[in-house]
Amino acid sequence: MKKKTLYRCASCGFESIKWLGKCPTCSQWNTLEEISIELKNAGTRARQTSKKPIKKLFEIVSNKNDRIITGINEFDRVMGGGIVKDSISIITARPGAGKSTLLLQISDAVAQRGYKVIYASGEESDSQIKNRADRILKKIHESIWVLQETSLDNVLDAVEEIDPDIVIIDSIQTFTMESSLPARAGSPTQTMECANALLQIAKNEKRPRVVIIVGQMTKSDELxxxxxxEHLVDTVLIIEDDNDEELRVLVSSKNRFGGIENGFFQMCERGIISIDNPSEFFMTKREEGEIVSGSALTVIKEGTRSIITEIESLVSKSFTPYPTRIGETLGKDKLNTLISILEQRGGISLYDKNVIIKTTGGMKIREQGINLAVIMSIVSSVKQQGIESNIAFIGDVGLTGELKKVPSLESRVKELERMGFKKVYVPKGSFLKENKLKKIEIIELKTLIDVIKHIYNN
Incomplete structure (x- = not known):
């Protein structure tokens, strides 16, 4: 066989017949590595694939209900109701966010339901995985196999031997295949060759399996x-964390078998705990009649779910020419905009006041529907008069001071009714149809100043 020398970029996989100092595709310097490939004669090549019969679409049987339910409610929700049995998924997060911990808990949960699991790690030793299991699992199930390996060929051999239902690879960037062209672990060539081999394992018609891959994250928080x-896999999951915060948000940025949903977890000594009632988690529990200034409640949309969230504010006298504006879970520009609206349209002066905003539980604010609640929490803090804990605010506030409608208002109000709220303030004209919600009073007002006067009777 003849050999040919090529130069491949270790960053993007670009190939050139000559060495280049700068890769023309990704613009990285000194990333082209010399490789040697064997050229086979065309006449001796064997056909690698067998011809599959063509099927009519209406004759194909759909496996909509063929899922593995883990019992970890927030995870199952994000996956669309469980893990599809012939699917391949990838999960990524920053180091220490809890990827391996969550996958070990998933392994235990499905093993208890009678499924066999192979957990192959190229980053941790067997003893490290066992130590984590001893810490977070009550009892280690006998149907979980652990393989400390960086050769995917050996993992595939183990799959044939054990015949598992679920294969977990932690992480894909640490594995290599001997059958692929010479390249280091983590290179585009090795990563894609390994991923394609795992895809064949998952999509085997005679023996479908669940494959979950861990993918490393870059400094810019991308896979x-x-x-x-990302195009190759069925589901892309991202664990979002905020450094010291216990809250973990599992986000599905792609899901071929369900909608784009978010799941909420709490990191603790026992691992990652599913937050099954987020509305209860993201607001402070207070006694009936207990009123605290600087607090206002609203409802946000996360995927298809409505979640009650508490906005807290602290307003204090500033002794410097430039008052402090801090939004721990709210962008500074957005906070300054809302403060300007309150000053100009609400008649409350804050030019010499420090304003700090945060949410209970560390929920990040991503939408406009909470703006009325943010402003009302500031008003409450300025006046040092609390708002009753059974009152909520839903709506955007325009630069004119007028209240603006928000999407999915009815489902948000239904969540308030479910949690026992008595009143909710919304933009005027939000409910065009007859209101069928009888347990909660809906107050529709036109402007911000109307809401302030209605709450404080002035």
């Missing part, structure tokens, strides 16, 4: 590697 890796 490392080629974009083709």
């Amino acid at each position: 490392a590697g080629l974009r083709a890796l």
